[in-house]
Amino acid sequence: MFDSLTQKFSSVLSSLRSRGKISQNDIEDTCQEIHQALLEADVALSVVTSFIDTIRERSLEVLPTLQSGTNQAQAIFEIINQTLVEILGAEARRISFAKTGPTVIMLAGLQGAGKTTMAGKLAKFYADQGNTPILVASDLQRPNAVTQLQVLGQSIGIPVFAPEPGNGRGDPVQVARDGVQFARVKLHNMVIVDTAGRLGVDESLMKEAAAIRDAIKPNEILFVVDAMIGQDAVRTSQAFLAGVGFDGVVLTKLDGDARGGAALSIVQVTERPIMFVSTGEKLADFDIFYPDRMASRILGMGDVATLAEQAKKAFDPDTAAKFETKYASGEDFTLEDFLEQMQAMSKMGSMTKMLAMLPGAGAMKKQLDNFDEREIVRTQAIVQSMTIAERRDPKILNGSRRARIAMGAGRTVTEVNSLVDRFSQAQKAMRQMRSGKMPAGLPPAMTGMGAGMGASRQQVMNVKKSKSGNPAKRAQQERG
Amino acid sequence: MGLFGKIISKLTRTSNASAADWDELESALLGADLGPTLASKVVSTARSVKTDSAEDAVYQALLSALSTKSREISRAPSGPTVILVVGVNGTGKTTSSAKLAHYLTSQDEKVLLAAADTFRAAAVDQLLTWGERLDIDVVHGKENADPASVAFDAAQQVVAKEISFLVIDTAGRMHTKNDLMDQLGKVRRVIEKVVRVAEVLLVIDATTGQNGLIQAKVFAESVDLTGIILTKLDGSARGGIALAIESELGIPIKWVGTGENAKDFAPFDPQSYVRSLM
Ligand SMILES: Nc1nc2c(ncn2[C@@H]2O[C@H](COP(=O)(O)OP(=O)(O)O)[C@@H](O)[C@H]2O)c(=O)[nH]1
Ligand SMILES: [Mg+2]
Numbered sequence: 001m002f003d004s005l006t007q008k009f010s011s012v013l014s015s016l017r018s019r020g021k022i023s024q025n026d027i028e029d030t031c032q033e034i035h036q037a038l039l040e041a042d043v044a045l046s047v048v049t050s051f052i053d054t055i056r057e058r059s060l061e062v063l064p065t066l067q068s069g070t071n072q073a074q075a076i077f078e079i080i081n082q083t084l085v086e087i088l089g090a091e092a093r094r095i096s097f098a099k100t101g102p103t104v105i106m107l108a109g110l111q112g113a114g115k116t117t118m119a120g121k122l123a124k125f126y127a128d129q130g131n132t133p134i135l136v137a138s139d140l141q142r143p144n145a146v147t148q149l150q151v152l153g154q155s156i157g158i159p160v161f162a163p164e165p166g167n168g169r170g171d172p173v174q175v176a177r178d179g180v181q182f183a184r185v186k187l188h189n190m191v192i193v194d195t196a197g198r199l200g201v202d203e204s205l206m207k208e209a210a211a212i213r214d215a216i217k218p219n220e221i222l223f224v225v226d227a228m229i230g231q232d233a234v235r236t237s238q239a240f241l242a243g244v245g246f247d248g249v250v251l252t253k254l255d256g257d258a259r260g261g262a263a264l265s266i267v268q269v270t271e272r273p274i275m276f277v278s279t280g281e282k283l284a285d286f287d288i289f290y291p292d293r294m295a296s297r298i299l300g301m302g303d304v305a306t307l308a309e310q311a312k313k314a315f316d317p318d319t320a321a322k323f324e325t326k327y328a329s330g331e332d333f334t335l336e337d338f339l340e341q342m343q344a345m346s347k348m349g350s351m352t353k354m355l356a357m358l359p360g361a362g363a364m365k366k367q368l369d370n371f372d373e374r375e376i377v378r379t380q381a382i383v384q385s386m387t388i389a390e391r392r393d394p395k396i397l398n399g400s401r402r403a404r405i406a407m408g409a410g411r412t413v414t415e416v417n418s419l420v421d422r423f424s425q426a427q428k429a430m431r432q433m434r435s436g437k438m439p440a441g442l443p444p445a446m447t448g449m450g451a452g453m454g455a456s457r458q459q460v461m462n463v464k465k466s467k468s469g470n471p472a473k474r475a476q477q478e479r480g
Numbered sequence: 481m482g483l484f485g486k487i488i489s490k491l492t493r494t495s496n497a498s499a500a501d502w503d504e505l506e507s508a509l510l511g512a513d514l515g516p517t518l519a520s521k522v523v524s525t526a527r528s529v530k531t532d533s534a535e536d537a538v539y540q541a542l543l544s545a546l547s548t549k550s551r552e553i554s555r556a557p558s559g560p561t562v563i564l565v566v567g568v569n570g571t572g573k574t575t576s577s578a579k580l581a582h583y584l585t586s587q588d589e590k591v592l593l594a595a596a597d598t599f600r601a602a603a604v605d606q607l608l609t610w611g612e613r614l615d616i617d618v619v620h621g622k623e624n625a626d627p628a629s630v631a632f633d634a635a636q637q638v639v640a641k642e643i644s645f646l647v648i649d650t651a652g653r654m655h656t657k658n659d660l661m662d663q664l665g666k667v668r669r670v671i672e673k674v675v676r677v678a679e680v681l682l683v684i685d686a687t688t689g690q691n692g693l694i695q696a697k698v699f700a701e702s703v704d705l706t707g708i709i710l711t712k713l714d715g716s717a718r719g720g721i722a723l724a725i726e727s728e729l730g731i732p733i734k735w736v737g738t739g740e741n742a743k744d745f746a747p748f749d750p751q752s753y754v755r756s757l758m
Contacts, residue, residue: 230689
């Protein structure tokens with residue numbers, strides 16, 4: 001279902017791109033698709049509607065000021081992405097520490113949201129930064145929540161204040177109050193209070209949460225919410241905001257494949273920032289929140305930022321500079337370049353994993369699934385069995401040369417043929433890029449690998465805001 | 481008044497209802513997490529139902545989205561009935577396993593629980609606490625034991641002691657983690673060396689959004705789901721995603737959880753659920 005949606009969405013964008021001039025109707029169509037995409041991503045209906053209104057308005061405003069076709073589509077995509085990032089928050093806010101005494105953090109949320117695990121993760125995160133947190137076991141409701149916190153604390157060497165066994169016994173307000181007092185006396189600079197899961201509609205339990213709050217006066221109340229939550233996110237976050245109040249949001253279980261559109265709803269409705277994310281069951285599976293990554297995820301556009309980061313790391317400046325010079329002097333893209341780029345990409349880590357992060361990856365999920373990492377090794381073997389002359393000018397590759405190469409590389413002639421074909425495609429793409437027919441971004445070796453990635457290259461470039469060493473991009477910039 | 485009360489009263493006669501009224505109904509269905517596909521299907525079905533009462537039309541349309549499969553526990557023809565409880569993290573698997581075991585004992589069945597969540601901290605203790613509370617035996621292994629071996633032990637015990645039901649709680653796992661999904665398949669295969677698994681129940685939290693459909697698909701592929709337990713219906717979430725799962729994948733909702741106590745559990749009743757939705 002998601003795949004088909006991503007496909008639809010990327011196809012709208014690419015059809016926008018392929019058209020010369022974007023009309024108001026195009027914008028309307030795009031808005032319809034985004035509407036659908038956001039609903040499938042669990043963004044609350046009311047939030048979807050206001051979001052679309054903003055997109056429409058901004059697009060119509062920008063449209064007349066733009067000229068060429070590709071730029072227009074790109075501009076609209078940018079608007080969508082920008083607006084999402086804007087709503088999700090420009091940058092992550094950090095915990096604000098107490099001026100005197102321990103910094104008190106209280107966790108609140110629905111049952112099963114992941115509060116207890118989150119408490120352990122926060123403790124580890126801040127302990128690693130030189131703080132001295134303790135954990136306080138105020139979830140006395142769920143069977144053995146106290147034991148769970150104790151086990152977690154032990155595994156990371158963080159003290160756990162747990163005077164009550166729980167399982168329905170003991171007063172959570174008292175435990176929280178005593179916990180903070182304990183930290184104060186023992187000079188811990190941070191207290192993380194785990195509380196029982198409760199429903200927004202459960203008035204008495206919401207009152208209890210408020211009582212805990214009043215007893216410990218937390219510096220931060222964090223609302224912990226499961227990224228898989230649907231339309232109820234609005235009602236529940238409003239209920240917690242009214243019942244206990246909170247200063248920030250923690251999104252959990254982002255290691256699944258939920259789009260996490262609820263994040264957008266919650267931020268919009270409660271005007272509280274998302275501060276942290278949880279991405280797995282291990283205590284290290286924890287990160288601060290990146291609005292741009294979340295935006296891509298909600299739109300099904302893949303984790304472009306992460307990819308760009310990795311790509312930057314893998315492509316050393318020397319290689320980039322070399323390509324640039326080659327391009328400036330008008331030299332052609334050769335099989336050697338092709339191989340070099342492939343090798344650079346294999347440095348970026350698992351190819352499939354990387355490709356999956358690309359925007360529009362949904363549209364080529366099949367190819368991704370079938371993609372074989374060993375492909376690079378095979379390509380390498382084939383190219384290395386060629387003579388220098390053959391590498392520079394594959395046109396001279398007649399039947400007998402191909403047979404010899406296949407022998408030398410331990411591959412079949414068919415494989416050699418297909419490599420030469422893919423190379424020609426890549427070369428063609430590179431030439432087109434230079435002549436400005438195609439937006440550039442990833443190296444052409446990637447396009448030559450069978451995955452139709454027309455929609456993606458462009459966006460990767462956008463994230464690399466710094467002036468890129470990529471020749472084609474420079475060419476584009478020079479054209480203005 | 482239910483979720484759609486206002487809209488329904490506007491749609492008094494289907495023939496008079498305006499497109500805007502139907503849109504409003506569709507929005508309400510979306511708000512209940514039915515998802516865009518099912519929501520628009522329900523609306524178009526409702527519009528085509530020949531009846532004077534809009535309420536009746538919507539009611540029938542919602543019911544028609546449900547599966548006609550049996551919602552009874554499928555008992556093993558002979559020997560013990562083994563029930564495997566699965567799902568992503570935090571949906572209520574342990575609680576539901578305990579509740580189901582309790583439900584069965586209250587029907588005078590002999591039941592054994594197995595704590596095959598050997599991963600999450602204190603998960604075994606959690607089920608042991610339930611066992612004590614409900615006076616039901618719990619089979620468990622050492623911490624970090626192989627879940628398949630715990631399940632295997634339990635299977636052997638129910639066969640040897642002629643216990644009629646075995647309810648196995650498993651660790652929460654994201655359906656995106658292939659190794660954990662494979663592990664679940666293995667748990668099942670190992671049990672089946674001793675006795676057939678009669679039911680594999682997926683626990684879905686009523687607050688879950690559209691991702692629930694993917695969860696159900698992936699779990700169904702790796703362990704062949706026979707039913708759904710829909711939990712946390714005592715909150716403000718409507719659990720429409722379970723309806724979407726049932727409608728798209730034909731996996732029947734069999735039980736609902738409505739609270740944190742053992743008694744907050746009942747067989748799923750389609751008519752009353754649909755009425756509560758409206
Ligand atoms: N309100 C409510 N809470 C529930 C229900 N079922 C389970 N819970 C709570 O949800 C939390 C997670 O449940 P648990 O059984 O540990 O989930 P598991 O991780 O899937 O085994 C616990 O706090 C349970 O008490 C239900 O039907 N309603
Ligand atoms: Mg459990």
